Amino acid sequence: AVRPGTPHAFLLTDQQIVDEGFLVFINDLLASGNIPELFTREELDTVLSSLRKQAKAANVADTREGLTQFFTDKLRRNLHVILCHSPVGEALRVRARKFPAIVSGTVMDQFHSWPRDALVHVALRFIRDLDLPSAELHSALAEHMASVHLSVDPANQRFYEVERRHNYTTPKSFLELIDFYKSFLVGKRLDIDKNIERLRRGLGTLEETRVKVEGLREDLREKMVKVDEQKAAVDLLIEQVAKASAVAEEESRIANDENERANEAAEEASSIQKKADEELSEALPAMERAREAVKCLTKPAIQELKALGKPPAECMEVTKAVLIMRGELKNTDWKASQKMMNDPGKFLDQVRAFDAENMTQETVALIEPIISQPFFNFEVMKGKSLAAAYLANWVVNIVAYNNIYRKVKPLMDAFAQATESRQKAEAALAVVQERVKELNERLAKLNAKMQDADEEKGRVLAEAEECQLKLDLAERLVNGLADENTRWTASVDQLENSKVTVIGDAMLASAFVSYVGAFTSPFRVSLIEVQLQRNKTS
Missing domain, CATH: 3.40.50.300 (P-loop containing nucleotide triphosphate hydrolases)
Structure with missing residues (x-):
């Protein structure tokens, strides 16, 4: 400055x-x-x-x-x-x-009451930025503010006359009215918007809940269909498992019977084999002695025996017995014997390969009188001819083996038959056991499948029960809030309408706060009634 x-x-x-x-x-x-x-x-x-x-x-x-x-x-x-x-x-x-x-040191300027036009213009100047439905409402609101302000002066005079107390209404009071009305109106509108938003959020939540309830109903229907399907599948599997179990039990019983028969056949075969082995063990030494006798035969010895022009009668009896064993029953003289030994090597091979087990009983009957003679043994015959002695020893032991073998043969046949029966029983048992194995495997798969299906049914049923619980709770909530839905909807409509009516309500409240605070209760009531009547007429 x-x-x-x-x-x-x-x-x-x-x-x-x-x-x-x-x-x-x-x-x-x-x-x-x-x-x-x-x-x-x-x-x-x-x-x-x-x-x-x-x-x-x-x-x-x-x-x-x-x-x-x-x-x-x-x-x-x-x-x-x-x-x-x-x-x-x-x-x-x-x-x-x-x-x-x-x-x-100053010039005093005293501000007197503003005229109505000034009050209206000042009010318009300050409220023109308010968001109101129409421009005409701005003018009406300014006129009402001026009327409220001017109506207090007569009340001040009456108040002084009655209460002997002054109450001053200045232009500042009017400006405070305008400022308070603007802030109060904005605050009330914010409150209304917040309440509308809160109620609409609540209505939206109720609608979302209703939609979720419908979804839960649909989910529950689908889950119950799945439960019925799983129950039917489990029941079918139970039926299949029962049938398969019955078949498996029957096959197992058959397998047990076959196993018993196989065991019995095996025991019978074993018993027969043991008995045959015991009796056959008596013949085996004779066969072994026959083989030893053949082993002792040599080509030179056979050649020497064959070269005899007039052999001893004992040697001729030995070769005769050999011819009979070979099946020569008619011609058993020495020439036939020499012819038999014509090829010593071949003759020895035939002797070694002789089938003592299949020698007939007739042949044995023809030979036994020969071998029963006192000289027909190795000790006597070796003095006549070594080859004849070995052949005599071979014939005696072959006949002895055959006699024992013929006694054992029925046992061996019975053993073979028992062995065959055992093998058939074992084969039948193997077939039945394979069948039982297949049935048990199929039964195990069916049981596993049934268990999986039963677990799936339990899972789906648990989901259905959980869904039913949620549905019950949601329906209780929706039904319980049905009245609230109606009330909240009506409240939203009322609040939407109050966006218009709040303009006048806020004006009435602002006038009350700005002007009637200094008055006593009768004057306050009178001023309020005047304002309400003015609002109705305007």
């Missing part, structure tokens, strides 16, 4: 005076344009030095007193102090007595 020379205004309201000491500085500033001890000497010298050029241009003496006066004059010219005080109460009068410059 001093160095640049820019005009400034210092505005101070009575509400800002929190300490009466503020007015001491204001009083000095208004009275002399100077506040003592505001600057130190050094600070003041700095300020005056900065004004030296301006003072010289204004033909002011370059002295401390001249520069100080130039500073004060310029401050008075560019700095204007504006004090705003309410006329209500004793505060202004008391301060005027204590600080006289407040009155003597």
